[in-house]
Amino acid sequence: MKxxxxxxxxxxxxxxxxxxxxxxxxILEANDSQVRLRSIQSRVFDYSDRNRMLRTVIATLQDLxxxxxxxxxxxxxxxxxxxxxxxxxMTVSIRSRGDAQxxxxxxxxxxxxxxxxxxxxxxxxxxxxKALFLEAQKI
Amino acid sequence: xxxxxxxxxxxxIIWVSMHMMACQRGIPREALMFTPESLADRQLQTRVxxxxxxxxxxEASAAVLQDLxxxxxxxxVKCGVIVCSKDRNVTEFYNIGLSVIAxxxxxxxxxxxxxxxxxxxxxxxxxxxxxxxxxxxQHLVWDTEKDLIKNERVNEPEIYQxxxxxxxxxxxxxxxxx
Numbered sequence: 001m002k003x004x005x006x007x008x009x010x011x012x013x014x015x016x017x018x019x020x021x022x023x024x025x026x027i028l029e030a031n032d033s034q035v036r037l038r039s040i041q042s043r044v045f046d047y048s049d050r051n052r053m054l055r056t057v058i059a060t061l062q063d064l065x066x067x068x069x070x071x072x073x074x075x076x077x078x079x080x081x082x083x084x085x086x087x088x089x090m091t092v093s094i095r096s097r098g099d100a101q102x103x104x105x106x107x108x109x110x111x112x113x114x115x116x117x118x119x120x121x122x123x124x125x126x127x128x129x130k131a132l133f134l135e136a137q138k139i
Numbered sequence: 140x141x142x143x144x145x146x147x148x149x150x151x152i153i154w155v156s157m158h159m160m161a162c163q164r165g166i167p168r169e170a171l172m173f174t175p176e177s178l179a180d181r182q183l184q185t186r187v188x189x190x191x192x193x194x195x196x197x198e199a200s201a202a203v204l205q206d207l208x209x210x211x212x213x214x215x216v217k218c219g220v221i222v223c224s225k226d227r228n229v230t231e232f233y234n235i236g237l238s239v240i241a242x243x244x245x246x247x248x249x250x251x252x253x254x255x256x257x258x259x260x261x262x263x264x265x266x267x268x269x270x271x272x273x274x275x276x277q278h279l280v281w282d283t284e285k286d287l288i289k290n291e292r293v294n295e296p297e298i299y300q301x302x303x304x305x306x307x308x309x310x311x312x313x314x315x316x317x
Contacts, residue, residue: 004143011150054218058261059273062184063177064170065292067277068259073217080259083277083290088170110166123171130173 040118042105043125047132050076050094053102057092060131064124066090086111090124104128183296184273186303188310191268193219199310200260200272206305209258219262229254229280238283249282256293274302 047053050073057078058068066080069089076094081087090108097103106124108115115121190196194216201211201221209223234250241248260274276298280289 004146008146008150051217055263058218058220059263062259062261062273062275063173063181065177065180065275067257067275067292068220068222068261069257070213070222071215071218071220073215078218081257081277082170083279084170084292085290086167086170087290088166108166110170113165115166117165119168120166120171127171127173 037116038105040116040121041107042103043128044097045102045104045129045132046100047102048096048100050096050102052135053094053104053132054078056131056135057094057104057128060124060128061090061092063131064127181273183299184275185271186306187265187269187271189269190310191264191270193262193264193270196262196270196272196310197221197260200262200306203302203305203309204258204260206309207302209256219264221260222258223260224255224257227254227256228252247284249284249286251280251288252283253281255279272303272306274299 045053054071054073054076058071058080061068061078061080064082065084066082066088068078068080070079071077077091078093079089079091081089088108088110090106092104092106095103095105104125106121108120108124188196197214197216197219201214204211204221204223207225208227209225211221211223213222214220230252231250234248238248238250256276256278258274258276260272263271263273265271276293277291278289278293279287282288
């Protein structure tokens with residue numbers, strides 16, 4: 001039978017190596033399938049006006065309580081942060097797909113974690129769809 | 140043997156608590172949803188100006204932000220966005236006194252010392268020569284130990300009203316509530 005002290009040392013060694021592995025992994029997020037993440041973070045809209053879409057995204061983020069940190073029309077990106085006891089940072093990018101469609105992709109980080117749960121993204125896109133609908137109706 | 144058992148139980152508790160820490164509280168459900176307050180917030184933070192010149196309105200807004208001591212961090216005229224911030228010392232005189240008294244009793248008295256205010260201003264053209272201006276403020280406050288003690292939106296209506304009254308004067312136009 002092993003001495004208790006040996007067991008305890010082994011226990012701590014496992015923990016130490018575990019922590020190292022985690023730190024390395026966080027540089028490039030390889031903990032989730034890229035395809036799955038991309039699909040939950042993207043939506044295609046039948047909308048061709050990039051500038052209008054960017055402005056609608058900005059307005060939606062403001063409605064959701066974000067402060068805009070950065071916007072770039074040429075690149076088609078907007079970043080914002082929502083602070084409410086926590087920090088939720090989000091970047092939304094827009095790319096053209098053919099002549100009549102736009103792909104909107106968003107990614108978010110909540111405090112120090114990446115958000116890879118589909119639900120918050122669904123909520124964001126549903127808010128954006130509502131804003132686009134209201135925009136089309138000119139309310 | 141008894142000692143070994145106690146150590147193992149201790150280690151198990153450490154292991155469980157480390158896992159609990161790793162699974163921190165996730166993103167709140169309502170973080171990315173419209174809430175009943177969203178509309179009220181929008182009304183508080185938005186004014187409509189009767190003009191068609193968006194870049195002039197942005198220029199005037201930047202000037203007002205500078206008047207208020209903000210420095211511009213980022214701007215994108217094509218999307219009507221200005222991002223600005225300011226860092227300020229918010230130490231209150233009485234807090235220094237209280238901390239001196241507390242230190243006599245060997246108590247650490249921590250109080251707010253530094254504040255960073257961030258704001259984003261966005262213009263959006265409407266039909267019939269009208270443009271909306273929406274501004275949102277957030278602030279971060281640190282205490283003497285450099286710990287973040289406040290991380291939230293600025294909700295005081297007076298701040299928004301004051302900003303828009305200054306902006307109205309600056310553009311010689313009246314901002315209407317939406």
